[in-house]
Amino acid sequence: MKAVTWRGVNEIGVEDVPEPKILNDHDIILEVGLSVTCGSDLHLLGGYIPAMRAGDVLGHEFMGTVAEVGKGVTKHRVGDRVVVVSFIGCGQCWYCENELWSLCDNGNPNPGITEALWGQSIGGCFGYSHAMGGWAGSHARYIRVPYADQGAFPIPDGVSDERALFASDAAPTGWTGAHQAEVKAGDVVAVWGAGGVGQMAARKAMLMGAERVVVIDRFDNRLEQVRTHIGAETLDYEQVDVPAELREMSGGRGPDVCIEAVGMEAHSPGPQYLYDQVKQQLRLQSDRPTALREAIYACRKGGTVFALGVFGGLVDKFPMGAVMNKALTLRGAQQHGHRYVPEILDLMSRDEVKTEHLATHVMPLDQGPRGYEMFKNKEDGCVRAVFRPGG
Amino acid sequence: MTSALGTVASLAARAGGSVVRQVLSVLEHGSGAGAVSAPASGWLVVSINREPTEIDATSLPAPLAAYGDRIQTRIRPAADGKGTELAVRLTQRSGNASGPARLLGSDPQGDLRSALRKAKQLIEVGEVLAVDPAPHGRRSATPAGAALEAVAKRAPKGGVL
Ligand SMILES: NC(=O)c1ccc[n+]([C@@H]2O[C@H](COP(=O)([O-])OP(=O)(O)OC[C@H]3O[C@@H](n4cnc5c(N)ncnc54)[C@H](O)[C@@H]3O)[C@@H](O)[C@H]2O)c1
Ligand SMILES: [Zn+2]
Ligand SMILES: [Zn+2]
Numbered sequence: 001m002k003a004v005t006w007r008g009v010n011e012i013g014v015e016d017v018p019e020p021k022i023l024n025d026h027d028i029i030l031e032v033g034l035s036v037t038c039g040s041d042l043h044l045l046g047g048y049i050p051a052m053r054a055g056d057v058l059g060h061e062f063m064g065t066v067a068e069v070g071k072g073v074t075k076h077r078v079g080d081r082v083v084v085v086s087f088i089g090c091g092q093c094w095y096c097e098n099e100l101w102s103l104c105d106n107g108n109p110n111p112g113i114t115e116a117l118w119g120q121s122i123g124g125c126f127g128y129s130h131a132m133g134g135w136a137g138s139h140a141r142y143i144r145v146p147y148a149d150q151g152a153f154p155i156p157d158g159v160s161d162e163r164a165l166f167a168s169d170a171a172p173t174g175w176t177g178a179h180q181a182e183v184k185a186g187d188v189v190a191v192w193g194a195g196g197v198g199q200m201a202a203r204k205a206m207l208m209g210a211e212r213v214v215v216i217d218r219f220d221n222r223l224e225q226v227r228t229h230i231g232a233e234t235l236d237y238e239q240v241d242v243p244a245e246l247r248e249m250s251g252g253r254g255p256d257v258c259i260e261a262v263g264m265e266a267h268s269p270g271p272q273y274l275y276d277q278v279k280q281q282l283r284l285q286s287d288r289p290t291a292l293r294e295a296i297y298a299c300r301k302g303g304t305v306f307a308l309g310v311f312g313g314l315v316d317k318f319p320m321g322a323v324m325n326k327a328l329t330l331r332g333a334q335q336h337g338h339r340y341v342p343e344i345l346d347l348m349s350r351d352e353v354k355t356e357h358l359a360t361h362v363m364p365l366d367q368g369p370r371g372y373e374m375f376k377n378k379e380d381g382c383v384r385a386v387f388r389p390g391g
Numbered sequence: 392m393t394s395a396l397g398t399v400a401s402l403a404a405r406a407g408g409s410v411v412r413q414v415l416s417v418l419e420h421g422s423g424a425g426a427v428s429a430p431a432s433g434w435l436v437v438s439i440n441r442e443p444t445e446i447d448a449t450s451l452p453a454p455l456a457a458y459g460d461r462i463q464t465r466i467r468p469a470a471d472g473k474g475t476e477l478a479v480r481l482t483q484r485s486g487n488a489s490g491p492a493r494l495l496g497s498d499p500q501g502d503l504r505s506a507l508r509k510a511k512q513l514i515e516v517g518e519v520l521a522v523d524p525a526p527h528g529r530r531s532a533t534p535a536g537a538a539l540e541a542v543a544k545r546a547p548k549g550g551v552l
Pocket of ligand 1: 038039040041042043169170173192193194195196197198216217218219222237261262263264265266267268290291307308309310333334335383
């Protein structure tokens with residue numbers, strides 16, 4: 001079958017690869033309907049996540065039709081239309097039982113790598129390097145989904161493929177951020193990054209009753225999407241002084257909750273950008289934390305900063321003084337999608353969550369390399385490139 | 392600018408890809424005596440999300456049962472609903488495998504770590520999750536690719552558990 005693969009740093013290929021087979025009783029094989037690029041893939045593309053091998057199939061945000069079921073699967077039948085969470089959770093370990101699904105003890109068959117990096121391993125993720133389990137990704141005609149009773153969810157009839165697709169990763173990630181940061185009614189919430197993840201975090205913060213939600217980015221078309229489709233306010237960080245504007249918008253206090261949805265390749269207009277970029281390229285720091293620093297600086301005393309953007313290893317010039325002296329709560333997480341997908345699909349069926357505007361460019365798998373180029377460089381207003389393996 | 396870059400570059404040479412090095416070093420020496428990852432006692436322990444009454448020391452899952460009396464076992468409840476702690480250690484611990492021994496495939500502590508992880512999965516989920524064969528495209532024969540393959544191969548046995 002045809003698949004979009006990682007061939008090397010900044011090199012994407014389209015190759016013929018073998019079709020997946022059922023290996024465990026709880027597996028399904030899914031015929032992929034739609035599979036989308038995610039900001040996390042850009043970190044793989046740029047070589048910032050070290051455990052990729054040439055030939056690895058990319059893609060972790062997807063939906064499709066069940067093509068085959070393992071003999072232990074009880075919830076799915078051939079022909080069902082489902083969306084699958086990008087993280088792999090067993091549903092039986094203590095973390096899954098406590099709804100911290102991305103921390104699953106059993107979803108990553110290569111735990112040694114992340115244990116070495118972080119002290120403990122977390123769950124696995126499709127198409128996201130050998131450190132996260134070595135699972136083949138979804139930019140292909142078929143994908144094997146382990147623990148399918150836990151990770152695959154039937155899509156309600158009224159919800160289109162283009163909308164349901166983002167219940168796989170972007171929406172539950174946004175939900176994880178706003179919910180785990182404990183946004184409360186009346187809060188001022190600031191979100192760095194107006195990609196799919198930032199937009200969804202803003203939407204969840206609004207649904208949780210935040211009084212003001214402000215999304216920060218520099219791309220006009222993305223900020224325009226935030227205003228039109230999400231209904232939040234926006235700031236362009238190239239035009240204004242972000243912490244100053246946020247102070248004014250929050251009665252001088254600073255936002256109660258700051259959500260960082262940018263990650264390890266943050267851009268910055270200031271001189272620190274060059275410093276961070278050089279250090280990152282020389283591998284002295286693995287991650288570039290510009291937006292995270294700003295979020296910590298802007299946050300009100302006693303507030304919460306949540307890192308949704310992916311960081312892999314080490315950051316430099318971390319404002320620990322502000323974290324400690326302002327009594328901040330600093331949290332982060334990979335998405336706990338299994339916990340949020342049912343709610344998201346329900347809201348999608350009632351038009352309270354809309355995501356199809358994120359799918360700015362839909363194309364066949366053959367155009368994978370071009371899709372990633374457009375997504376990476378934000379060409380032609382690309383917010384997400386979506387692949388349709390069926391052509 | 393050039394000199395600043397020069398300084399950073401020489402620092403980089405000294406630090407030498409610290410993240411990758413950290414991973415390799417824990418995978419290499421993870422179970423070595425005195426390493427960050429190995430308690431002096433030699434016990435390896437996992438918490439299993441099951442009541443202590445559901446775990447029978449006399450009929451442990453196959454990967455551990457295969458050890459027979461070559462391992463000691465300790466089972467005790469974890470506080471606060473965190474399940475049951477299952478600890479195992481080799482009865483005869485003749486020091487830990489050296490780097491070269493491990494390259495030749497002899498790593499008793501790593502094998503036991505892998506068996507313990509499998510036993511936990513069998514008790515919790517009823518099956519050991521397999522990832523290979525996973526579909527993939529052409530593997531290019533680069534030194535980095537080969538190094539990563541070696542790391543991934545050892546990853547089920549490696550780590551700090
Ligand atoms: N935690 C999770 O489970 C999870 C899941 C999916 C994605 N992610 C991560 O979330 C992040 C965002 O994902 P995405 O798909 O929306 O990515 P994206 O690349 O589409 O969007 C990132 C946005 O951040 C903006 N940005 C860059 N520097 C900035 C700065 N200094 N201040 C404000 N905005 C800045 C960019 O202009 C861009 O619009 C990525 O790091 C991704 O890896 C995390
Ligand atoms: Zn993602
Ligand atoms: Zn689990």
